Amino acid sequence: MDLSAINPAVLIASLMVSATPILLAAIGELVVEKSGVLNLGVEGMMITGAICGFAAAVETGSPVAGFIAAAVGASLLSLIFAVLTQYLLANQVATGLALTLFGLGFSAMIGQGYVGMKPPLTPDLRIPILSDIPVLGEILFRHDLMVYVSLALVAAVWAVLKYSRVGLILRAVGENHDAAHALGYKVIRIRILALMFGGACAGLGGAxxxxxxxxxxxxxxxxxxxxxALAIVVFASWKPWRVLLGAYLFGxxxxxxxxxxxxxxxVPVQYLSMSPYLITILVLVIMSANRSRASLNAPASLGKSFHASY
Amino acid sequence: MKRRTFLAGTAATAALAASGAALAAEATKVGYIFVGPIGDLGYNFQHNLGREEMQKALGASVKSSYVENVPEGADAERTLTQLALAGNKLIFATSFGYMDAVINVAKKFPHVKFEHATGYKRAPNVSTYSARFYEGRAVIGTIAGRMTKTNKIGYIASFPIPEVIRGINAAYIHAKKVNPNVEFKIVWVSTWADPAKEADAANALIQQGVDIIMQHTDTTAAMNIAEKKGIYAFGQSSDMAKSGPNAQLTAIVDEWGPYYIKRVKAVQDGTWKSEDTWGGIGAGMVTFAPFNKAMPEAVAKEAKDMIAAIGSGKYHPFTGPLKKQDGSVWLKPGEVAKDGDLLGMNFYVEGLTGSIPK
Incomplete structure (x- = not known):
C-alpha cells in the first residue's frame, strides 16, 4: 500500500470533473421539483443530451455548439413530458419512467453513426496567475469551462430562488399551485419553463x-x-448548495x-465499489430520520397534477 | 405464415425479417444474440463482424440475423426460444452469462444447434467455443514491459472470472520477464461497459504514475483518456486506433469470422457435432492491430517473434517455473499449464500485489 501516491490536490480536481455531470442534472431537477413537478426522466434527458451534444460537436467541430445542442435537445425531450403531464394530466411518475426508457432508445438510434468517433477537444482553461497558485491553483483554476458553468448555475439558482421575485413565484407554484393560480400566476406555463430548464441542465450534464x-x-x-442526480436532490433537501455538496461527495x-x-x-474491492451508493443511502436515511424537517423542505405540491377547473 | 411464427419473429426484432422466411426457404437460417450493442467497438462489434464475414462468404445459402442488447437471464431464454421458433437452424449465444439459458432452450429444440461462446456446459446439440485471449495478453505484456518508463502499468479489470484473471497473469508474467522492475496496478470496475467509470479508473491510474494502460472492459473510454493524457494503451477485442491514434500500441483483436463460416458449413453439410473449440493465435482467432509507429523496431520484432512462437505452438505463455502469489509452486520448470487449470484459474501469480475480489 502506498497512500503517498495519492495526491490530494489532483484527487480534488478530478472529483470536481467526475461530479459535474450529476451536479448539472441535479441542479436542473431541483428547479423542476421546486415548481412542484417530479420528473423521473433525468436519465433519459441526460443520455439524449449526451448524443445531441456529441453529434453537434462532431458535425460542427465546436464543443460550444455541442453543449448548446445538448441543452436544446434535452429541453425538447422534456417538453414531451411537459405536454403529457401538464396538459394531458398524465401520471408524473409513469411518464418520467417512460421518458427515461424513450431517451435511452432514442439516443441509441441517433448514436449509431457516431460510435468510435472522437469529439473536438474542450480545452482546459488555465486561468492566468490564479492557476499558478500552488495546490489551490491545481484544484480550482485549471478546469474546463463547464466546471465553472456548473458552479455558476448553482449560485444562480440559489440566488434566484432565494432573493428574486421569479424565485418566489416558482416556489409558490411548487408549494401550493391552487393558491398561486388564484393569485393569477400561470401555473402550467411556469412549470413548463421549469421543466425546460431542468431538461437543458440534464442535457448539459450528459454532454x-x-x-x-x-x-x-x-x-x-x-x-x-x-x-x-434524482437522489441527490432529495439528499440536499431541495437546497442548491447542498446539491453541490451531495454531488461532490458522491463524485x-x-x-x-x-x-x-x-x-x-x-480493502475488499466490493466495499470500495459500493461505498458511493452506500454513503448516499446513509445520508438519505439520516436526512429523513427527522420526518417533520424533511417534509418541511419538500415542495408541498410535488408530484401533484394541476388543473385550473377546481 | 403461421401466426405463432409471425409473432415470434416480429417480437424478437425487426432485423429477424420474418417476412423473408418464405422467400428464402432453402437458405440456412442462423441467429445470433449479443449481450451489448453491436456498436460498442469492442467485444460485440467483433462478433457481429464475424457474422457479416460469414454471411458474405456463404452468400445466399445463409440467412443470418441478430438480436443485440439481450440481458443475461430470463430475457436471454425468451430471445433464444424466439430465435428457435423463427426457424433458425444454428444459434450463436455470445456471452458467458447465457450458459444456462442455452442449455434450457436446447433441451426444448433438439433439432436446432446451439453454440455458446466462452462457456463450459455442452449437450448433444450445444457446442462451446472461445479464444485464447491470454496468448494475446502475453504479447502485450511483453510490449508493455519494454515500453514503460515509469515501470508502472495500469490494468482496468471487469469481473473476477477466470478469463480476466488469466489475462492479468499472462500480461504480468511477460512484462516482468523483460522488465524485472515492473509493477501492475489493478483496478476492478465491476462492469463490462460503463464509459464514465472506465474513464475515471484510467485517470486514477494515470495520476498514480501509470504510463501504459491495459483494459478488460468493452468500451473505448480508457483509450480516449490515454490519448488525451499522452500515454500508451492497448485496445481490447477490437482495433481502437480511431479512439487512440497515438495512444494505441496495438490491440488484441477477436476474429470470429472463420469459425462462424466453418460451423455454418458444418450444419449445411450435416457434419455438425457438439464439441469444444478453444483457439488462439495459431487458429487465427486471436490477432493484433497494426503496431504503433512509435514502437522501437526491436520491441516490435520481439513481439512478432513471440506471436510466431505461440502461433506455431513452440511456446506456451504459461510455462514453468511459475509460482502462485502465496509463493507455492504452480508449475515446475518446463511444465506447461493444463487447459483445465487455465479454465478455472482463480489465483494471481507471484509478484502481483492486491487480492482478487471474492
Whole structure:
C-alpha cells in the first residue's frame, strides 16, 4: 500500500470533473421539483443530451455548439413530458419512467453513426496567475469551462430562488399551485419553463460525459447517473448548495475508491465499489430520520397534477 | 405464415425479417444474440463482424440475423426460444452469462444447434467455443514491459472470472520477464461497459504514475483518456486506433469470422457435432492491430517473434517455473499449464500485489 501516491490536490480536481455531470442534472431537477413537478426522466434527458451534444460537436467541430445542442435537445425531450403531464394530466411518475426508457432508445438510434468517433477537444482553461497558485491553483483554476458553468448555475439558482421575485413565484407554484393560480400566476406555463430548464441542465450534464469526461459516445453511457442526480436532490433537501455538496461527495467517493484500488489499499474491492451508493443511502436515511424537517423542505405540491377547473 | 411464427419473429426484432422466411426457404437460417450493442467497438462489434464475414462468404445459402442488447437471464431464454421458433437452424449465444439459458432452450429444440461462446456446459446439440485471449495478453505484456518508463502499468479489470484473471497473469508474467522492475496496478470496475467509470479508473491510474494502460472492459473510454493524457494503451477485442491514434500500441483483436463460416458449413453439410473449440493465435482467432509507429523496431520484432512462437505452438505463455502469489509452486520448470487449470484459474501469480475480489 502506498497512500503517498495519492495526491490530494489532483484527487480534488478530478472529483470536481467526475461530479459535474450529476451536479448539472441535479441542479436542473431541483428547479423542476421546486415548481412542484417530479420528473423521473433525468436519465433519459441526460443520455439524449449526451448524443445531441456529441453529434453537434462532431458535425460542427465546436464543443460550444455541442453543449448548446445538448441543452436544446434535452429541453425538447422534456417538453414531451411537459405536454403529457401538464396538459394531458398524465401520471408524473409513469411518464418520467417512460421518458427515461424513450431517451435511452432514442439516443441509441441517433448514436449509431457516431460510435468510435472522437469529439473536438474542450480545452482546459488555465486561468492566468490564479492557476499558478500552488495546490489551490491545481484544484480550482485549471478546469474546463463547464466546471465553472456548473458552479455558476448553482449560485444562480440559489440566488434566484432565494432573493428574486421569479424565485418566489416558482416556489409558490411548487408549494401550493391552487393558491398561486388564484393569485393569477400561470401555473402550467411556469412549470413548463421549469421543466425546460431542468431538461437543458440534464442535457448539459450528459454532454459533459460524452464531450469531456469520457470523451466518446457509447450507447447507454450515462449508466445510472440520472438516478443519482434524482437522489441527490432529495439528499440536499431541495437546497442548491447542498446539491453541490451531495454531488461532490458522491463524485469524490467514486474517484477516491478507484484511487485507493490503484494504490493497492487492502480493502475488499466490493466495499470500495459500493461505498458511493452506500454513503448516499446513509445520508438519505439520516436526512429523513427527522420526518417533520424533511417534509418541511419538500415542495408541498410535488408530484401533484394541476388543473385550473377546481 | 403461421401466426405463432409471425409473432415470434416480429417480437424478437425487426432485423429477424420474418417476412423473408418464405422467400428464402432453402437458405440456412442462423441467429445470433449479443449481450451489448453491436456498436460498442469492442467485444460485440467483433462478433457481429464475424457474422457479416460469414454471411458474405456463404452468400445466399445463409440467412443470418441478430438480436443485440439481450440481458443475461430470463430475457436471454425468451430471445433464444424466439430465435428457435423463427426457424433458425444454428444459434450463436455470445456471452458467458447465457450458459444456462442455452442449455434450457436446447433441451426444448433438439433439432436446432446451439453454440455458446466462452462457456463450459455442452449437450448433444450445444457446442462451446472461445479464444485464447491470454496468448494475446502475453504479447502485450511483453510490449508493455519494454515500453514503460515509469515501470508502472495500469490494468482496468471487469469481473473476477477466470478469463480476466488469466489475462492479468499472462500480461504480468511477460512484462516482468523483460522488465524485472515492473509493477501492475489493478483496478476492478465491476462492469463490462460503463464509459464514465472506465474513464475515471484510467485517470486514477494515470495520476498514480501509470504510463501504459491495459483494459478488460468493452468500451473505448480508457483509450480516449490515454490519448488525451499522452500515454500508451492497448485496445481490447477490437482495433481502437480511431479512439487512440497515438495512444494505441496495438490491440488484441477477436476474429470470429472463420469459425462462424466453418460451423455454418458444418450444419449445411450435416457434419455438425457438439464439441469444444478453444483457439488462439495459431487458429487465427486471436490477432493484433497494426503496431504503433512509435514502437522501437526491436520491441516490435520481439513481439512478432513471440506471436510466431505461440502461433506455431513452440511456446506456451504459461510455462514453468511459475509460482502462485502465496509463493507455492504452480508449475515446475518446463511444465506447461493444463487447459483445465487455465479454465478455472482463480489465483494471481507471484509478484502481483492486491487480492482478487471474492
Amino acid at each position: 459533459y460525459l460524452s464531450l469531456i469526461r469520457v470523451p466518446s459516445w457509447t450507447q447507454g453511457m450515462t449508466a445510472g447517473a440520472g438516478w443519482i 469524490g467517493i467514486t474517484v477516491l475508491q478507484l484511487n485507493l484500488q490503484a494504490a493497492g489499499v487492502k
